[in-house]
Amino acid sequence: MKLYSETHTLTAADCNAQMELPLQSLVRQIIDAATGHANLLGFGYDRLLADGSAWVLSRLCTQMNRMPRVGESYNVVTWVEATNRHFSTRNFEFTTPGGEVLGYARTVWVGIDIATRRPVDLTTFTTLVEMSSDRHCPIDPPAKLRFSELNTVRNYQVQVCDIDSNRHLTTARYVELAVNCLSLNDLDKALPGRFDISFARECLFDENLTIESSLADRTLEAVIRNPAGEECCAAKLILIER
């Protein structure tokens, strides 16, 4: 019960130019596994919605030794680490059937009241609190991201296919907007090692976003801002040379 796992096989249609699982798909599978486990234990999206609240992903990090390759099967295991009034942390481990550890992920979730957009007290969900596991996750928690000068500026207008069930820019698309600051050549030479992303404000349909970024010493830093100039999302990706 405290552990939940899903098995995936990377198909040709789902892999990227490097014949590997794209970072944005890894993030989608992290959210899917979290959703599957939460639904099973009775504190999923539907249960919170009955109280007029919803799960919101606040921060996420992934640290991969390598990405799953095309045709390869792999397993994602997830468990709740801890829950307090404000946050619930949930971790993930990715392994091959042969036992090779591909990497780990950590996520930080908040519950918000849909009407007021204010945080709700997560400790009222007793099953959630009881499900904490002391299973080890050997990577650092999601970083607080603070950037100085970001020297490249691009714009992106939010499209209809980018919108999720909450009518905001979908999480995987934030990841894509950050990764898209890289070139095909960058990703041919290096793979995503450590990735940190934090979400501050939601982006809406048709908004013209500004994406500020900088790539130096194999580290990509990116900030996505809404038309008011407010930070919506910050991301940092450390590439590992192949």
Place this chain on the structure above:
Amino acid sequence: MKLYSETHTLTAADCNAQMELPLQSLVRQIIDAATGHANLLGFGYDRLLADGSAWVLSRLCTQMNRMPRVGESYNVVTWVEATNRHFSTRNFEFTTPGGEVLGYARTVWVGIDIATRRPVDLTTFTTLVEMSSDRHCPIDPPAKLRFSELNTVRNYQVQVCDIDSNRHLTTARYVELAVNCLSLNDLDKALPGRFDISFARECLFDENLTIESSLADRTLEAVIRNPAGEECCAAKLILIER
């Protein structure tokens, strides 16, 4: 053997603003099912690659009564209809566990020699020819798309997350570029009924594409052109009022 099926459950992270399976994800699952069946029968991507050739999707149509909804499970069944020297046609049926037919799809595939980009004779793959099934698919074949005046022009620069294992714009992304000619309001009011798409030329990383489109009488027509002005992809989507 002649039929192959996969079961999916639509997760919250994978649905769109209308809480349904997005058209681009339906297309991705069509390709995944085709790949799964072909691999199982020994005429998949790997088998063709051993001869220096590859499968290329030439045309596709989907005709849905409705889309799968969030939390809903559904089944995709696929079978080869026929194979001649030039083409192999493969069909799909989408149903709920209760037996409701959600819709159908038809695809037309060619085999190309990777070095010369010329078509290969598909009848040399005897298993493929033998696997033809006379199972009924009650929708019209993919249309030959010819458009007159398309009154809206947009541009899109191909990003690194758009690139697939063949180092071209990925099929699902062509579908997104077409659907993105619609607004959130369009898709709140109507659902994708009949969709036809044909592929003429591949789009490459960093290319600045032109997307010409027109929306009239609930019919979206779109053409994607490369910087040389050549047609890469044409699509037609007929919306059904909800």
